[in-house]
Structure formats: structure tokens, C-alpha cells
Amino acid sequence: xxxxxxxxxxxxxxFFQNCGVGIGRIxxxxxxxxxxxxxxxxxxxDAASPIAPKPTHFPATAKRVIYLFMAGAPSQLDLFDxxxxxxxxxxxxxxxxxxxxxxxxxxxxxxxxxxxxxxxAKHGESGAEMSEPLKQLATVADEIAIARSVHTDLFNxxxxxxxxxxxxxxxxxxxxxxxxxxxxxxxxxxxxxFVVLKSxxxxxxxxSMWSSGFLPSTHQGVPFRSEGxxxxxxxxPAGFDSQAQRDSLDLIRSLNEQRLDVIGDPEITTxxxxxxxxxxxxTRAPELMDFSQETQATLNIYGAKPGDGKxxxxxxxxxxxxxxxxxxxxxxxxxxxxxxHSNVEGGIxxxxxxxxxxxxxxxxDLKQRGLLKDTLIVWGGEFGRTPMVESSAxxxxxxxxxxxxxxxxMWFAGGGIKPGVTVGxxxxxxxxxxxxxxxxHDVQATILHCLGIDHEQLTFRTSGLDFRLTGVEEHAPVxxxxx
Numbered sequence: 403x404x405x406x407x408x409x410x411x412x413x414x415x416x417f418f419q420n421c422g423v424g425i426g427r428i429x430x431x432x433x434x435x436x437x438x439x440x441x442x443x444x445x446x447x448d449a450a451s452p453i454a455p456k457p458t459h460f461p462a463t464a465k466r467v468i469y470l471f472m473a474g475a476p477s478q479l480d481l482f483d484x485x486x487x488x489x490x491x492x493x494x495x496x497x498x499x500x501x502x503x504x505x506x507x508x509x510x511x512x513x514x515x516x517x518x519x520x521x522x523a524k525h526g527e528s529g530a531e532m533s534e535p536l537k538q539l540a541t542v543a544d545e546i547a548i549a550r551s552v553h554t555d556l557f558n559x560x561x562x563x564x565x566x567x568x569x570x571x572x573x574x575x576x577x578x579x580x581x582x583x584x585x586x587x588x589x590x591x592x593x594x595x596f597v598v599l600k601s602x603x604x605x606x607x608x609x610s611m612w613s614s615g616f617l618p619s620t621h622q623g624v625p626f627r628s629e630g631x632x633x634x635x636x637x638x639p640a641g642f643d644s645q646a647q648r649d650s651l652d653l654i655r656s657l658n659e660q661r662l663d664v665i666g667d668p669e670i671t672t673x674x675x676x677x678x679x680x681x682x683x684x685t686r687a688p689e690l691m692d693f694s695q696e697t698q699a700t701l702n703i704y705g706a707k708p709g710d711g712k713x714x715x716x717x718x719x720x721x722x723x724x725x726x727x728x729x730x731x732x733x734x735x736x737x738x739x740x741x742x743h744s745n746v747e748g749g750i751x752x753x754x755x756x757x758x759x760x761x762x763x764x765x766x767d768l769k770q771r772g773l774l775k776d777t778l779i780v781w782g783g784e785f786g787r788t789p790m791v792e793s794s795a796x797x798x799x800x801x802x803x804x805x806x807x808x809x810x811x812m813w814f815a816g817g818g819i820k821p822g823v824t825v826g827x828x829x830x831x832x833x834x835x836x837x838x839x840x841x842x843h844d845v846q847a848t849i850l851h852c853l854g855i856d857h858e859q860l861t862f863r864t865s866g867l868d869f870r871l872t873g874v875e876e877h878a879p880v881x882x883x884x885x
Contacts, residue, residue: 406602413668422513425454429647434771440775443590446456452618452671453583453587453588453590453594453595453620453621453622454587455586455587455588455589455870456585456586456587457586458586458853458854458855459854459855459856459859460854460856461854462776462818462852462853462854462855463776463817463818463852463854463884463885464725464776464777464778464816464817464818464853465589465731465776465777465817465853466589466729466730466731466732466733466776466777466778466817467579467582467731467732467733467777467778467780467849467852467853468722468723468726468733468735468764468778468779468780469732469733469734469735469779469780469849470719470735470737470757470761470764470780470781470782471563471566471567471577471734471736471737471783472737472740472753472757472778472781472782472783473559473563473602473605473607473734473736473737473738473739473740473783473784474559474608474738474740474742474784475559475562475740475741475783475784475785475786475787475805475806475810476740476750476753476782476783476786476787477742477746477750477786477787477803478550478786478787478809478811478832479518479787479789479803479832480518480519480533480535480746480747480750480787481520481532481536481750481811482531482532482533482548482811482813482829483550483809483811483832484518484522484531484551485517485518485809485828485830485831486518486753486791486833487830487831488515488516488517488518488789488831488832489517489518490752490829491515491561492515492516492517492658493514493515494514494515494792495512495513495515496511496512496515496789496790496831496833497651498512500831500833501831501833502832503828504732505555505557505573506788506804506805507557507558507804507805508792508794508797508799508804508805509744509788509791509792509804511790513788513790513791513792513793513804514790514791515790515791516746516789516790516791516801516803518533519746519747519750520533520534520535520747520750521533521661522534523540524541524545525540525541526540526544526822527544527822527839528543528544528821528822528823528824529547530543530544530546530822530824531824535750535751535754535755535756535758536758537649537749538758538759538761538762538763539591539661539758539761539762540619540717541676541762542762542765542766542815542872543822544821544822545765545769545815545818545822546765546814546815546821546822547813547814547815547819547820547821547823547824547825548811548812548813548823548824548825548827549811549813549824549825549840549843549845549880549881549883550809550811550815550824550825550826550828551809551826551827551828551835551837551838551839551840552782552786552809552810552811552812552826552837552840552841552842552845553807553808553809553810553835553839553841553842554566554784554785554807554810554841554842555807556784556785556807557601557805557806557807559606559607559741559784559805560606560607560608560783560807561607562604562785563604563606563607563784564607564610564611564675564805565784565842566782566784566842566845567607567611567612567734568610568611568613568615568848568856568871569842569843569846569870569871569872569873570873571609573610573613574610574613574615575613575615575869576613576614576615576616576617576621576871577596577610577611577613577614577615577618577623577734578732578849578863578871579595579596579598579612579621579623579731579732579734580596580613580614580615580617580621580622580623580845580858581617581621581850581871582595582596582732582850582853582855582863583595583596583620583621583731583732584614584617584618584621585855585860586731586735586853586854586870587731587746588729588730588731589729589731590625590728590729590730590731591729592728593690593717593725593728593729593730594623594624594730595621595730595732596612596621596622596624596730596731596732596734597621597623597624597625597626597725597730597732597733597734598612598625598734598736599625599626599697599718599721599733599734599735599736599834600609600625600718600736600737600738601714601715601717601718601735601736601737601738601756602736602737602739602753602756603738603739604738605681605736605738609625611623611734611736612625612652612734615713616862616864616869617862617863618668618669618671619669620671623732623734626721642718644772655674656880658670658673658674659674662674672809677766685832690721690724690725690728691721692707693706693720694831695716696720700720700767703759703763703766703767704716704717704719704720704759704760704764704767705759705760705763705764706719706720706760707861712756714795715735715737715756715757715760716756716758716759716760716763718735718737719761719764720760720763720764720767721759722735722764722794723764723768723771723773726768726773726777726876727769727771727773737753737756737757739752739753740753740783740818741788742802742803743792743797743799743802743803743804744792744797744798744800744801744802745800745801745802746787746801746802746803747794747801749802761781763872764779765779765815765816768816774785774816774817775816775817776816776817777814777816778814778816778817778818778819778849778852778853779814779815779816780812780813780814780815780845780849781812781814782810782811782812782813783810784811785805785806785807786807786810786811786812787803787804787805787806787810788803788804788805788806789803789806789831789832789833790803790804791803791805802822806828806833808833808834808835809828809832809833809834809835812845814848814883817852818851818852818885819883819884819885820882820883820884820885821850821885823882823883825838825840825880825882826838826839826840838882840880841877843857843871843872843873843875843877844851844877844878844879844880845880846871846877847872847877847878847879848879848880848883848884850871850872850879851879851884852884857870857871857872857877857879858870858872
């Protein structure tokens with residue numbers, strides 16, 4: 403007779419592994435297959451460094467990514483994509499031929515046109531065109547590549563944010579940082595391979611945007627705080643010294659390794675690594691968070707003020723640079739608050755007051771330290787904003803813009819990016835892409851390319867299918883912005 407506790411411990415994976423017919427072991431080996439190695443059963447040896455650096459498909463131009471995700475969707479028409487025609491047509495509806503068949507979240511397609519709220523000017527030798535609120539970014543215009551023809555498949559925030567971060571508008575897929583951790587590992591041995599920093603409010607896509615999905619959970623994004631302990635409870639409680647902790651961890655590791663050898667569950671490897679990473683971070687984290695090591699000049703260029711919530715994005719940009727220096731592979735910096743359904747002019751001014759200076763500072767600081775050449779910086783939101791105005795007395799909205807997935811702008815800088823170029827264009831109304839369409843999956847393929855990864859070959863087999871970040875349709879890196 404089988405003991406009840408043994409039955410309770412059995413999962414479907416364990417049943418098939420131990421059923422004696424060989425099916426379970428074959429299935430488990432398939433689940434553990436890695437793109438850069440042979441399929442095999444998990445063992446205690448894996449726990450040593452599950453995120454150790456792995457070979458790339460071809461030489462990489464970047465070693466790490468800092469992704470500045472502007473959640474809520476900045477208005478490209480008020481920042482990067484100047485359309486004088488909208489000023490001429492302000493107050494009038496767009497031609498029916500332009501808006502035919504379009505869907506919107508809050509407005510009717512025949513809503514009146516709203517012209518740009520700011521003056522535009524050309525900057526640098528490249529002549530990059532930006533609006534007045536981007537004063538600091540304008541000073542590094544020759545360092546960035548601007549893509550004005552990005553488009554997406556989704557027009558509501560949560561699925562569109564998930565789409566950019568995971569390649570799918572449905573929760574449950576691995577995020578980009580998780581794919582990179584799984585594919586090429588990390589150069590940091592005492593920090594996670596994938597770190598998440600947040601400011602500006604809540605995120606519609608939620609924690610699914612940094613989930614490891616069906617990948618081993620060791621590749622999950624780890625949210626950090628911008629002050630104090632980066633992760634809650636990482637410090638020892640009073641009266642518990644480091645030797646007692648080390649002894650406890652050694653015993654727990656030994657027990658976990660014994661269990662791993664018996665059942666081969668890769669999640670035990672994740673558990674072992676999580677304990678060890680937390681232990682190493684207790685030494686590393688205080689140094690990482692200690693901005694007193696930075697010069698006052700450095701703090702000033704970012705506008706960083708440790709402990710000041712109003713400077714949270716600036717603090718996070720400086721922390722991103724410090725994480726990049728320490729070998730973290732993917733640093734996701736989310737800043738919410740760009741959803742300007744009302745008063746787009748005031749909203750843009752407020753957000754640029756928080757973000758413009760730190761973004762420019764990050765480029766300058768990385769370049770001065772010799773890190774920009776192998777650090778890829780990406781800036782953008784989940785979609786754009788409409789050329790038409792959103793006004794609703796019932797909702798208390800006026801002079802805003804609705805969601806616009808058809809065309810919007812992103813910019814890139816650093817490792818592998820050709821500086822000082824502008825790619826793609828929209829029509830005179832800023833409504834549709836007119837030149838060089840760039841899909842979300844093309845953006846993802848470009849990021850992977852800079853890291854030395856062929857996006858079609860970075861796959862993981864689950865549920866009988868080979869999944870990848872960029873989906874099954876044909877997509878490709880944006881060659882025009884690659885150095």
C-alpha cells in the first residue's frame with residue numbers, strides 16, 4: 403500500500419518520470435532542452451550557475467539592455483513626429499478615407515483634429531526633429547536613432563504592454579528579459595540577470611510583463627526598489643549572524659540537492675539558486691544602493707535625489723547604470739503616467755519634467771564611462787496617440803488624445819545602433835505609416851540581434867510547440883538603425 407503523503411507529493415511530471423515506462427524521462431528531457439546545449443535531466447550541478455554566460459549565435463554588439471518603457475503611451479505627435487498639417491486642420495474631422503474601419507478606445511473616428519501642442523526644432527548634425535519639452539534629449543540627438551513608423555496589433559494598455567514585453571497580448575508568455583537570461587545568461591554572479599525598476603504609478607500589464615512564463619523560473623524578472631533594501635527582507639533579522647545563515651543555507655542546499663537527484667525537477671534548481679543569490683545579494687545590495695559613492699556632479703546630471711519620490715525615475719536611471727556596470731543582462735525601467743486622455747499638453751510637460759533629463763544623462767554617463775558602446779538603450783511606450791482630440795464632459799476629459807496603434811515613435815541608442823539616424827515616416831496627418839513599417843516583433847528582433855541572437859533560433863519547446871519571443875510570422879531586425 404502506498405503512503406498517502408507520497409501520493410500527495412506526486413505531480414503529473416513526477417508520475418510520468420517515475421512510472422517506469424520511459425515516457426516521463428523522455429518528456430522531462432525535452433522540457434529541459436536548451437538552445438545551446440543538449441537535452442538532459444536536471445541535476446545538482448545545474449544549481450551552481452543556471453544563468454552563467456552562454457554562447458551567442460553571432461558576435462554581439464551589446465552586452466546588456468536598459469529598456470526605458472514609457473507605460474501609458476507618449477504622444478508621438480507632440481514629441482517626435484511633427485505634423486504641421488494637423489495645425490491647419492485643427493477642429494475639423496479627418497477625411498473618411500483615412501479613418502475608415504478604425505476602432506478606438508474612447509472616441510469616435512470622426513472626432514476633430516488636434517494639432518501639435520509644442521513647437522518643434524531640428525537638433526545636432528543629424529537634424530533630428532524634437533519638440534520643446536525634450537530640451538535635454540535634444541543635446542544628445544546625434545547619439546540616438548529615431549524610428550517613427552512603429553506599429554502594433556493591440557490598442558488597449560494591458561494587452562499592448564504585454565505584447566511589447568512578452569511578444570503576446572495574453573499573460574503567461576516569457577518576457578524579453580527572461581528570454582535573454584535563458585538564451586545567453588548573465589555576466590553578474592551576485593545579482594539577478596533580469597532586474598525591474600518602477601516609477602510613476604501602476605502598470606496595466608502587471609507582473610506578467612516580467613514573468614518567466616513557461617521558462618524555468620530562475621529567469622524571472624526581479625523587481626528592485628530604488629531606495630533602501632532593493633528587495634524586501636533581504637537583510638538578516640537582528641540576532642541572526644552571517645555564519646548561522648551560511649550554516650542554515652548549506653543544510654537547506656544539501657536537502658534540496660538530495661531531492662533534486664531523486665526527482666530531477668528543474669524548479670528545485672531554481673530554489674537552490676534563489677537561496678544562494680539572496681545570500682550573495684546581502685553583501686552586494688548595500689554597495690549597489692549606496693549613491694554616496696557617486697559624485698555630486700553625477701547626481702546633478704540625472705537629477706537624482708535618493709529618498710525623494712519625485713525623483714524616482716531619475717534615481718532608477720542612475721541605478722540602471724550601476725546595474726549595467728555590474729553585469730546585469732536586462733534592466734527594465736518602467737515609468738507610468740503617459741496615458742493622456744485629457745490635457746495632453748500639461749501631461750507631456752509633467753512627464754518630460756521627470757524623464758527628459760535622466761534619459762539624456764543616462765546616455766552621457768554611459769558614454770563617459772565607456773559603457774554606451776556595449777549597452778543598448780531602448781525608449782518607447784506600448785502604442786501612440788491619435789491625431790484627433792479626445793473630449794468628454796461625462797468623463798471630465800478635454801484636449802487629450804486616444805490610443806493609436808497604427809503609428810508611433812521609439813528611439814534607440816548605444817551598442818549596435820547607428821547614431822543620428824531617423825527611420826520611417828507617417829503620412830501628413832500622422833495617422834498611418836507611410837515609409838518603412840516597423841512591427842513590435844521587428845523591434846524585439848532588433849534587440850535580440852544586438853545581443854548576438856537570431857530571433858528565429860531562440861526557442862523553447864513546451865506543449866508540443868517551439869515558442870519564440872517574436873511569434874511565427876516573418877519579422878526581422880531593423881537594419882537601417884544597426885551600426
